[in-house]
Amino acid sequence: MxxxxxxxxxxxxxxxxxxxxxxxxxxxxxxxxxxxxxxxxxxxxxxxxxxxxxxxxxxxxxxxxxxxxxxxxxxxxxxxxxxxxxxxxxxxxxxxxxxxxxxxxxxxxxxxxxxxxxxxxxxxxxxxxxxxxxxxxxxxxxxxxxxxxxxxxxxxxxxxxxxxxxxxxxxxxxxxxxxxxxxxxxxxxWTQAAGEPIKITLVQGNISQDQKWQSNQRLTTLQLYRHLTEQHWDSKVIIWPETAIPAFLSQVQTAYLDPLAAEARRHDTDLVVSMPSGGEGNQYFNSVLALSDKPTLYHKNHLLPFGEYLPLQPLSGWVLDWLEIPLGDFTAGADRQPLLTAGGYAFVTTICYEDAFGELVSRQIGDAGYIVNVTNDAWFGDSAQAFQHMQMAQMRALETGRYLVRVTNTGVTGFIGPDGKVRSQAATFTTTTLTDTIVPMSGITPYSRFGDTTVFAGLLALLGLAYAINMLNNSDRTS
Known part of the structure; x- marks a missing residue:
């Protein structure tokens, strides 16, 4: 509770x-x-x-x-x-x-x-x-x-x-x-404003998970996201959720993304989209693409076990094959990747599950003005999971002293301030957009600078002090 x-x-x-x-x-x-x-x-x-x-x-x-x-x-x-x-x-x-x-x-x-x-x-x-x-x-x-x-x-x-x-x-x-x-x-x-507010629009497509990857629904999905995006060319940045594009990057680059990117440039808007990429050498990535002045890809680094890869092989693969449960076989991106940029500022990108790991977010936060999390929690229906996930994202904003924008397929989509409070939030399980402003931040919190290793070292020192006091009290009583 x-x-x-x-x-x-x-x-x-x-x-x-x-x-x-x-x-x-x-x-x-x-x-x-x-x-x-x-x-x-x-x-x-x-x-x-x-x-x-x-x-x-x-x-x-x-x-x-x-x-x-x-x-x-x-x-x-x-x-x-x-x-x-x-x-x-x-x-x-x-x-x-x-x-x-x-x-x-x-x-x-x-x-x-x-x-x-x-x-x-x-x-x-x-x-x-x-x-x-x-x-x-x-x-x-x-x-x-x-x-x-x-x-x-x-x-x-x-x-x-x-x-x-x-x-x-x-x-x-x-x-x-x-x-x-x-x-x-x-x-x-702990941090301070680094520039003027940025107007951002988050697009929540609300595509049912059982329809998302069906080939006969692909065109409808692409048209929906384009239509919702075109209503917000007055925003500086527009962001889509995890794998909003139900196709590989190579399949939609020329006919869909290039014209959309050109239209975004005419309106001085940066577009951040997500889709699977790769295919060369049997390597597939869960990726985010920033269609700004210099288009850049981020590949998800921390993969979800039993969702994006199978641990405990060959046992897990055999069990899931027997149950006929289809799962992905993605490759993890590099630990250190160039930060994506939108709205004139670099941002830390997390894809779905990655925002549950504080050190993963913190390790590049010093070079970033804000944090973007793209997620698809539709896998878990209308349950507590999406709200628990939002709670973890709030902690990442609080730990780093940064605004965090979180855009999901079905919810919970929202804007989180550096104090960890939700500033605005879209209704769940609705096709909608959410527009708000954030302030790019600079500076770095002690936690972001030193990480969990230093925290545990400090706790061990505190534990040693408590043990020494305990031993001293025992010595006083026996004497």
Missing amino acids: AFAPYDYGYAAIPALMFIYRIWLLPTKYHPILLSYLFGVGLFAAGIWWVYISIHDFGGADGLSAIGLTSLLVGFWALFPALAGLVVVRLMRHSRPGWRVFAAAFVWISVEYLRGNYLLNGFPWLQIAYSQLNSPLAGYAPLVGVYGIGFLLAVSAFILTEVLLTKLSSRYIWLILAIWAGGQLLKNVA
Whole structure:
């Protein structure tokens, strides 16, 4: 309930208190089993929409779709269990003053492992995303999602220890200091305007996923996007969603894109479109093309497992072939690619899933005036997924101190300010456009400059300090 679309952010506190209390149970195996069941509840309630993708659009029968969704939920539920295992085995019998910090560090370390390494990373439902509207959001430009997650977990774990009377109530002052500090940090401007406002139009085509790639619908789709675009030649930049063009770049370059680009130039408008590209040497890319003075391509770098490529080969390929589920086989673009430019400013491009990775967005933000995310969340129907995805995009804007424009096929399309707040938003599942202005920004936040590695180094130093204080208190008591 702490995550979008419900947005009861403070619900994360009792949830974390609950699992921490589980870890303190005196039995040997129950805390680990209950931590796993906690994970099952979290992910079953949070990512059930995977079923829609597998069944409604992947073509699997209902029973197979339920089985695959349950398998995915069961796999990700292992991570709360892993956190429980580490805490129970190594820290449960430690002194409370040290334990709360150590357990919080374990929790966010497991989130980092889940979010960046296993199956190319799955950072969905990390606890920090629930805090966009809380005082802890003020820490995002400093320490990113893992720093916020640590502070939230520490707060919840201290409250649990105080309620169990194992920790002095004076620790409540530490919680108050953490949350008051976050509120004060919200007033800090980490970046500044770099130029005049830019008028941008986002085009939401609302093409049904089961119709999108049918060859007899291609011309209709292309005509729709052209028609919607021609109504907004007064905008400086017009942006289409992920794979808005249901054809390879080579198939539409001459007859469709070249005339459209020429018309855009006559109106002094830059057009940003998306389609698959490649085909040479069996390499296919999910790409964004900026039709500005110097047309430039960006190829998606961080691919979606089981959607754009198949991990765990040959097992995954065999299973999905048996279920007759068609999936893409894209090639990842380079880690470092030239930034695209539109409206006179370079921008960081993220395609769909990429905006879930803070360091991926931050590594080139110093050279960019704003961020563009193009997405197609139609795969997941009318579910919470699109709103959860929007929540993650908001965090990227807040971490970097940049405006973020997010254009999707069916929603949620919107403009996000450097404070992480949604400035304007289009209705979902409607064919529409959304026009607003952004301000290109310059400067770089501490998080964007130093990244997650420095955040974890700082947390390790804090953990070492807490351990030293704990040992000193033990020494004083024994002497």
